Amino acid sequence: MNAGRPRHGLHLLEPQQVRADFPILSRKINGRRLAYLDSGASTQRPRAVIDAVDHYETHLHANVHRGVHSLSQLATDAYEGARDRVRRFLNAASVREIVFVRGTTEAINLVAQSWGRSQLGPDDEILVSALEHHANLVPWQMLAAANGARLRVIPIDEYGQIRFEAFQALLNERTRLVAITHVSNALGTIVPLQKIIAAAHHVGVPVLVDGAQAVAHAQVDVRALDCDFYCFSGHKLYAPTGIGVLYAREALLEAMPPWQGGGDMIRTVTYERSTWNELPYKFEAGTPNISGAIGLAAAMDYLESLGIANVAAHEHELLAAATSALMRIPGVHIHGTAEDKAAILSFTLKGVHPHDLGTVLDHEGVAIRAGHHCAMPLMDLLGLPATARASFGCYNTMEDVEQLEAAVRKAVEVFH
């Protein structure tokens, strides 16, 4: 996922205009201008997404796939239109491969409980990396506890990069799945998926990708990647919370048993037994998050109107500027220095706990994440209780970087 650079001498993104598209960014925090640097936890929504959800709620809402009345048809068209929008965004072959879920966590749990329970048995191995978020670790631990499978961890080097040779050595005839992140939420490392997927497929092992930190920052083409499962959340892609996507190859989904039972996922039901609906509805029991799906489609329209490559290039400039700004401050240590890195900057300040840093920064209007980033095993590996993390989105500007630097200097002043 190499980010395209802006064309020579030409700025394709107008940062102030993009910032103005996001109403929340004009509010004050503790009396200061808001520098929102926590997009890795959740992005803000542009006016276009807020309006699309509002339009749906105001004019189109009814339950989907049920009624013969006009509103139900309008809601169904909007919801299924959103599914096709997601298919185009990911360049998937068919809408049958796009399952709406609550988010990345639910997508991974669905695969673990449906595919995992039906395909894995005692001594089968699942490979995850040391970089994983709890969402791509705990579901596999639960599966392993239930069916006797084993979890093995691909190590990383001192820069936070996957040790590829170690990965190759871990791949063996017992390996049934590689479940790996696209971008590390804690360190920003971009994982070389092409190489990993090719090596896994070479020995017939499918690959699940946790794309939560990647989809809003690089063009993801599931057919070019050749991944088997790709999971992401809408709220990290400028869309509402409670909506996400599981992409999976059609043949895999066909073979998988349903996960949750209920309305919409069935074809026929008697008191004794049921038959399942076609894809992707077999995996969408109950009334879905219709407005969320519509918001997600609007967010994808918005992001593509900016140009994902332009956004990536802009974020990369901000990352470089923030990295050198923080490195100028004595006592700052940056964690995660992979060669290929997304706009996530994890750091600590000597003598100041990340939570105190978070409080001082918040007081200065700078919103960052402080903590273990839902990656406790990785923090243990790094020997850190927590880090401070600044993460960037399309709406960030150089002013945000300057505000971050000034606020960290303020923390130095308070604590020394």
Next chain:
Amino acid sequence: MQLTELYREVILDHNRQPRNFGRLDPHDAEARGHNPLCGDQLTLTLQRDGSRISDLRFEGNGCAISMASASMMTEAVKGQERPVVDALFKRVHALLTDPAAGSEGLGKLAALSGVREFPARVKCASLCWHTLNAALAQADAADAAATVSTE
């Protein structure tokens, strides 16, 4: 709300140089406290003489609020009888959560009053007190078991 209300000089001082820091061996009770939100961790060891805390120490790592609160707590409860400790816990809890609570007679612990303006940090300040309660409950249980066995 000013930052200096939260990070008062006495808190910064106890964070830089925590009192009663380390481990007490032998000890009558040991308890671990963990705040998963922040990753604050502390281990408390104490010795009792009847119902009096004769000595206690803590070790661990965490934010300035959790470290300073633990340090000041050890100073405040060392040598105190159980009813005094229980009453102090109630007063500190009120100080952290109730805007109407006063801080008269709390000594250095009064410096924690700024924490209630930062709701996300209340758990940092109260972690050490909950850990102390767990250690005392453990010592009580050990005493009760010892009493049974001698009967």
